[in-house]
Each structure stands twice: as structure tokens, then as C-alpha cells.
Amino acid sequence: MKTQKCLCLTVLFFLMILPTAWAGVYWESVVETRGVPQGMPSNMPKEVLAQFNKTEVTKNYVSTDASRSESRDSVLLMDFASLTICQISPSGRSYTQMDIRTMMGQGDMGKMVEEMKNSIKITPTDETRTVAGYKCRKYLVSMMMGQGEYWVSQEVPGYEQLREIGKKMQEFLEKNPMLRQMNVAGMMEQLNGFPVQTVMETMGMTTVTTLKRIEEKVLDKNLFKVPAGYKKVEMPTMPYAHGTE
Template sequence: MKHPVLRSARFVSLGLTALLASALCSSIALAEEDGVFIETVNRSSGLTGEAPTEEVSQTFVAHGKMKVASADPNGTDMILDPATGEMTFMNHGVKEFYKINAKSMMEGLSKPGMDQMRAMMEQTKVTVEPTDETREINGWNCRKYRVAKTGMMEIEQEIWATEDVDLDLDRYTDLMSLSGPDGLLGDSEAGRAQRAEMEKIKGYPILTKSKMQLMGTNMESETEVRVIRREPMAASLFEVPADYKEREMNMPGAPSAHGAPAGHP
């Protein structure tokens, strides 16, 4: 029979171990949040001298942030934080990152430059035509919409959207959109008209086919959502790795978020 003191010490030790394990599990739980995972296939063709491309991107949404990650381990990922207006770009190939604040970038543009860009964007006319054509795409019931954008460039789109998915990512996509509520057009008549037209598209875009002319070249692109699911996501997923080096950006611009979920024009 064990000595009472030793037995008590063993119980205390087991109790502390259980307490520490419970605390560890609690900290892990606090660091995770139920988020949204989206897998998208991005196809493009028409670029002079280049073969058609196909790229898979993954989007993670949780903890008030959105991350768009390339399937290429040496590619570039982007993190959007609408609360601060910050966009972070991580280049995994060279382990570097840089940050751009969308709000500060807008404020940093010269007034003549902003006025000129605003005038060009105000000329953009968006027309959305809902159709009665429906089909199932990747398990979702979708309706077809025809979209035409004229002005700065001519763009024709075929958008298949589903109402089977309750997903609103406008707060993230608006950060990348100059015509969003906080963009160059803001609450202007042109901005409201463009957004009102796009709101005719009911539900979340699953398949988007786009045709455009750029400098005499016809370009085509296609974005297809293959997976949408909810899953736990750690807060660290939306942080820059500690061994990445920050790079300064001196230009008021940023790479396009290829594969990011579609938003307003």
C-alpha cells in the first residue's frame, strides 16, 4: 500500500496534468474559428505568345480576414483585412512579403490623378441580363446571367450563380474594387448604378466566363468554383511566417488577386 502522502502527491500531479491539458485545448480552441474554404480553378487564354493556363487557388475566410493562396508552393498569397484596409502579399519563393493599405493608397494619389481615373471609371456602363437558363454545376443549381461592361474596356461575361450557398464576401472584395463604396466612385451616381446592376445577380458566382479586348488582343478567362465548405481555421493561417522578410513598396499599386472571389465591378 502506497504512503498517503505519496498517493496525495500523485493525485495532485494528475490533477495538474489534466488542468494543463485542458488549458492547452482551450487555447487551441480559442485560436481556431469556423471558417469558409473555397477552391477555384482559374483558366485563361489569348495572351500573345503564351499557351492557355490553368491554375488552382484556395480561399480561406475566418477571423475577419480573407486569404487567397496559390496552389504553387513558390507562388504568391494575399491576405485581406477589411478592418484596417491592409493587403498583405507573401512571395513564398523568396520568403518575402509587403503590405499595402488600400485606404492610404487612395489618399496618396494626387488629386488630378484621382480625378482622371474617376472620370474614366464613371464612363463604365454595366448591364446585367438575368436569363431563365439553369444548369447544375459541381452540385449547385445555377442560373445564367449575361453581363456587359463598356467604357474603359469592352468586357462580356457569362455568370452562373447559385442561391444554394449563403455566402457574402463583399466586405473583402470591396477592398480590391475601386468602384466599391469606399473606392474612387464611392457613393457617386455612377458607382451606385454599377453596384445596383451587379446586384441583379442573385446568389454566389460558381462559373464566370469572360471575354475582353485589350490592345487589339482578344482575351478569355474562366473562373470555376469547385468546392465550398466550412471548416475550423487557425488564426496563424492569416499571419506572415516569422522567417519572412518585409519588403518596402514605393508604388501606389498592387498585383491583381488572381483567383479571388468575384465581387462588384
């Protein structure tokens, strides 16, 4: 799949399921990725396979105004009011910036968003178990990007605050004609809980994300800004072509 298409899908997925907090919520998750991306040879060198098969801890900070997600190699910032997303490369001291409203008006993005929204299917099950210390219920989730299972709980700290701001984000999207179709009526509401663990199969890859810790806290506004001295670089433009790999 083309790089631009992958990035767009990632951004849209991020927007659709992103939990948010009233004052501030911080959580860490352990992310385990295994497999070989679809279309790539299985006999790749070990150093190449290591890029796909890894375990890392992600850190997430969410306030009423913005969110920050840190992985090993990058930082993703989102401003809810302006609907801009910055992807930061700490090693390169650079960043790219995307305006979601502008992106929605380019090429077949609107069609892709509609396809993704229509592809999401959430099926509750009666299966329960304790994950990371929280009593969870299993949901089956399928979408354009893959399919898998979500183990969700209402016992995590800040759950009610997460729900309330999630509803406010839905209201904002509904009022914006260009972004209305991105509102999937609150995936978190449909899940009826916070995803403590997710197991997703996507394009030949299996990703298991497990909550490590979560807490309500006051967050420094500087967390949601690009560090001083970082250079803005242009993201390569590539028209979305339906069905291309």
C-alpha cells in the same frame, strides 16, 4: 497596360466582388486562362505563352475579419478592418503591403475607382443549367476590366452567411468618405447568388473559373498573417495615367 494600373484594378475588383463568411468559408476553384494579352505578339516563345495559358487551382479562405486567396505563385491577404492588402511571394519569402485608404488618395485613383464602379453592368438572363452540381442562373457582366458571364447559385453551403457579411462590408464602406465610392451596392446582391462559374474576356485573355468545392469551417487566424521571416519589400510606385497602356 502598366503594372501599377493592372495591380490597382485587380485590388479594386477584388474589393468589389469579394464574398465573405460569417464564421468561415473555404472554397477551391479551377482557373483556366487562355489567349495572348492585348498588345503582345502572338508568335511569342512557347515558354512565354505557357505563363498565360495555364490551368491551376486557387484556394480561398474567408472569415469575418480577413480573407486569403492562394494561387500557384502568390498569396493575397486582406484585412477588412484596416483595409490593408498584402501580396506574398512564397518563393521569394517576401511580401508587399498596400493601404487602400492611402492608395485612394494618390494620383487619379479616386477617378479610376469611379470609372470602374460606373462601368459595371449586370444583366440577368432566363438561362439556367447545372454547374459543379449546383443549379445556376446566367448573368451577363461587363465592366472596365472586361466582360463575360456569371453562372450563380443560392444552393452553395454558407450562402446566407456570405450575404450577411457582404452587407456589413457595404455598411463599412458607406461610413468611410474616402471609400464610399467603392461600394457598388453589393455585386453579390445584384447577382442574387454565389458565382459557381465565371467566364471573363479581359484584354485578349479568356479566364474560366469553376467552383471545385466549398464548405463552412473554422479557420485558423494564422492563415491571415504574413509568415514569420518574410521580408517586406516596397511596391514600385507609378502614377495612374488615364487611357495609357
